[in-house]
Amino acid sequence: MAFPPQVPTWEVYADDDAAYTLTFTKERSPASLSVFTGFEACWRADASSDPVALEVDATGADQGVIVVRIPAALCAVDGGLVREGAWDLQARIDGRTLTLVRGRTSWKADITR
16 A cells, blocks of 8 residues: 555535545554644645645544545635645654645536525
C-alpha cells in the first residue's frame, strides 16, 4: 500500500456543506488516534495554487474517527474556492508532521441557484 494512502474521490456538490468521515482501524478494530495532535486538512487546485484550509473535527480521534468538512461557502458556484483538486489530512506526532491520508475532489455544479 502506498503511503499516505489515497482515499476514494470526494464528490463535492456546489453550494452544499460536505463532510468526509474517515474511520481508522487496526486489525478491524477502531484505532485510537490519541497520540496525534494538531489535525489539519488542506485542499489545492494544483501545485501552484494557494492551499484552502478545511475544517477538521477530531473529537472522535480516540475511536479512530476524524471528520473533514468543506463549508458550502467554500464550494459555492460564485466566489467558492474548492473545485476539482486534491486534499490531505495531516497531524503531529512526536514533533513530526505526518500525512495520514490524501485524496481528490470532484466538483459538481448545482441545479438550483
